[in-house]
Amino acid sequence: MTTSDLVEDLLRRLTTAEKIAMLHQKQPAVPRLGLAEFHTGCEVLHGVAWLGRATVFPQAVGLGASWDRALLRAVGEAAATEVRAFRHDPPDGAARVSLNVWAPVVNPLRDPRWGRNEEGYSEDPYATAQLAVAFCTGLRGDHPAVWRTTPVLKHFLAYNMETRRDVVDIAVPERVLHEYELPGFLEPLRAGVAAGVMPAYNLVNGVPNHVHPLLASVLRAAAPDLVVCSDAQAPSNLVVTERYFDEHAASHAAALRAGVDSYTDNGPDSGPTIARFTEALDRGLITEADIDAALGRLLRMRARTGEFTPEDDPYTGIRRDAIACDAHARLAARAAHAGVVLLKNSPGALPWSAGGSVAVIGHLGDRVMTDWYSGTLPYAVTVAGALRPRLDVSTVDGLDRIGLATPDGRELRVDDDGLRLHDGPGAVFAHQDWGTSVQCPVPVHTLQDTGSGRYVTVDDDGVLAASAATPDGWVVRELWELHPASPGEFLLYSNALGRYVTEGPDGRLTAGPSDGALRFVRQQVSSGLATAVAAARAADRVVVVLGNDPHVNGRETVDRSSLTLPAQQEALLRAVLEANPATVLALVSSYPYAIDWAQQHVPAILWSSHAGQELGTAVAAALLGDANPGGRLPQTWYRSDAALPDADDYDIIGSGWTYQYHRGEPLYPFGHGLSYTTFGYGPLSVTATASGYAAQVTVTNTGPRDGDEVVQLYVTPQCWPVPAPARRLAGFERVAVPAGESREVRFDVPVAALAYWSTGDGRLVAPPGKYTFHAAGDATCTVTLGG
Structure with missing residues (x-):
């Protein structure tokens, strides 16, 4: 029996009441038909989350900093393998999960103040789409018929604000919609590696995303069997907070007709969802055919994982020993290394020579932080911990010790x-x-x-x-x-x-x-600055490890108010640098900072996302020169808050968002990252092909060390009749180049990469004329030209 025949047979045999109950996230078992209990949603943004001990990979923005498709595919495969283990052989006390996974987040990182900046890959739509396809390919697996897991893309559409996120109405111009927002969703769907999409909480152009016509007209047009899973409590929000509908039966009916299949509402209590759909059916607001269409998509998604034909499932042998296994630990270390970005390096600052003493100063120097979508760390390597076998290490968190009294x-x-x-x-x-x-x-x-x-x-x-x-x-x-x-x-x-x-x-x-x-007074016991200054003076060198806690002032439901470091951290950095000029700044954060003072005064600066269990290994290896930093920034680092438009201004073209349209000079440009070696570029050749263009460039490692270069291909349209970007990313490859050797890098550029959205034609258009190509190491560097 084919999958279609199986699903149609189930739909005929299920009662109407059973069908309605299965529209809720927590689908009940139907023993008489052999259907097990099922629920949508297992979080795997950077490893399995919320289920206990599991491999914790770098945050998504850190994976984006790798610019490495093969790496993201491998991380996706590892995460999906651990999901399979939790499904087939869960550890004692752990839940048996479904194989529907909610990841990746494909919203481009338009505003670095977004609380969920850590969850996206890049500010660029092409890079976001490419890395999402790679990660989803790992999650989906290579078997032609059975999916390892079924990924759901988040969050459709124009979701870049936590402030009033359930009621904010984002105005998205048509060009921005098609050129910037949609690629991250459409490319994984067209590649056949994503099973579903989750709408965002907000409204777009006056319409809540959970009833938006684009769900059907754009997304389901690209993938007819697409499953749409609501975000948590969003169906009820249509009435309770958005007040777009007067009552729940009508709102649920509208969402179902718009294309929402699975309702994550009222937690595990499916009662309200069942009551609302039952009423909507009784009142003629929906038909049983509407219910069958939604449930049919959900059942087909379940069938893809081999649930109904376990004899054909190649993944059923995966057991709990795959969870946080040694191979995944090695992959976590590789991913952490790949995402370290060297932002600045004055001559002689880095890498450090062997021996001597180092003061590791700052609240993140001897800690590894997790975030809302992390699993439980199986172990944690801190920066200080990774340095201790090689150097004489002292640690100071730089915090005041106080007492509180009345x-x-x-x-x-x-x-x-x-x-x-x-x-x-x-x-x-x-x-x-x-x-x-x-x-x-x-x-x-x-x-x-x-x-x-x-x-x-x-x-x-x-x-x-x-x-x-x-x-x-x-x-x-x-x-x-x-x-x-x-x-x-x-x-x-x-x-x-x-x-x-x-x-x-x-x-x-x-x-x-x-x-x-109660009224309190502060009793100063010791000064964090004084302790840090003393430690800095006593050491040969210093690394100040600063950044955010992913649970504080920048996370889901909370947006940042500023790009600046908290005043306490800025003061610590300045005091330590004055005490010991041999100071390096290591930023560990979920997002960019405006650190213009540090760029001017600190000899060397590097950045990592919260990179999981192997964070310290990666940062220490970069400091000591055991690894040559090869990460590149996945988003622009601006000089100040003044450089940014309003948070709810989604017109990247008119308002100057991202490297494509930003009119000022950034602190660090998109794609920026230094190395302990140097790279030279040969001439760039661009030739027309049947499907677009082929670009080719030779990259040579002209320095003393092996290293990775992220070769970035940009195009500047000079013939568009509409405002064009200064640069648009059209290709990228991370290549390992041994010292003194060269590598030839080829890019196949489709015509769509040169296109803008023509509102008059209602399609992407690449007019004839001049396009200038740039092969470079970041979005501002013009190493070679062609075209």
Whole structure:
């Protein structure tokens, strides 16, 4: 029986009530038909997430910095293999997952302040599409009939803001839609390596994405069996927050007719979804044929994984020993190395010579951070930890140690059942100021008990305790605001609960009513700057490791308010550099920063995303010269916030977003990255072919070391009747070139790469005329010309 015949047979035998129940994310089992329970959605953005211990690869933006299709395909294959293990042989206590995976995120990284910047690959639509195809190819697998997993692309359409994300209406010009936003979605679908798409929370041009006509007219036109999975609670948002519909039966009916197949709504409770569709059917708002169309697509997706024909499934033998296995650890290290970008290197600064002492300074020097879409780290190699076998290492986090007391002299102490005020002595906390976000215009702070290493947090009842291993969770309960009261005194305010800290009846500190808010004074125990300066002076060299915590002031639901480093981190860097000029800055972050002062004064700077379990291995290897940095920036690093348009301005052409249309001089251009060797380019030849153009260039390693070059091909249209980009990426290849050797790099450029969207013609048009090609090492460097 063919898949189509199997699905049609199931649709005939299922009752209407059973069909409706299967439109919810949590599909119930139907034992009489041999259908097992199923649910859409297993997160695999950079490894398996939310299921426990699994291989943690670099964040997506770090994978994007590799510019390496083969690497992303390998990471996708590894992640899918671990999903299969969780499906067929889950570890004790772990859930048995479905084989539908929600990844990758293919929204281009238009605005570096976007809270979810870490989840995308590149600001360029072509690079995004290419890397998405590679990652999805690994997730899908090579078998001609059975998919290893079924990837769902996120988030359609024009999703680059967390601020009011469920109600914001983004105006997208037609050219921007077709030239910038759609390629990341259409290319994986046309390549046959993506099974579905998830709509975004926002509206586009006045229409919520979950009822947008483009779902059918553009996406399903490219892939007729495309499954559309709603984002969490978005179906209800159509009524509750967006108020686009007056009631849920009508909104659900409209979403179903628009093409949404699976409803992630009300958590695991399918009752509301069932009731709404039942009412919509009874009222004639939908037909059973509408239900069959949606469920048919879902069943065909399930069939692709071999679920209904396990005898033909080549992946059923994968077992739990594949999870966080040695081969995947080696791949994680390779990926972490590939994404390290050397931003600046003054003569003699890097790489370091062997021996001597180093002070590793900064809150990320001896830590490896995860993010919302990370698995549980099987192990963690920190920067300091990776340097210790080779150098005499000292570590300083650069944070002040403080105590908290009330004006009457009682001091805050950590007790077994919470925090209380006593006559003394009190607890000592490492205090960090994380700065502001769009959602919180006052700085947020964390307080880490130095005795236990745990962070001060608050539970649902408002009781404070020093019990959190790290700031984490959908609601980050470890964030505190310090609201000024009288001079020298402040109120402690829970950012998570929106309440002030008071003293409860049992003496424990509690976040409660504002009229009982306690006043606190800060007791300085030691200065983080002074400690860091002393360590810097005592060491031969210094690496300052700064950056973000992916759970704070830049994450899902929270956009950054600025590109600048938090003031506490900027002050630390300046003080350390003054104390020891042999200082290197290592930024570990989910997004770019405006670090113009550092670029002017710090001898060497490198950047990595939060690169998972092997972060420290990769950064240390770059510092010591064990590896030659070959990563390149996947997005522009701007000089200041002033360079950026408004966050909700999606007109990249008219407003000057990204390297294609930005009118100013960036701090670091798109594609930028240095090496410990040098590369020379031969003449670029461009010839016409039957399908477009062929470009060819020879790259020579003219320096003393083996290295990787990311050869980037750009085109400048000089004949368009509409505003054209200064450069548009038309091809890229990461090539390993041994010292003194050359490599020939060829690009096949389709005509579509030279095209703009003609609103009059309703299609992409590449008019005859002059196009200038550039083969270069970044988006601004003109090494050779041709065309």
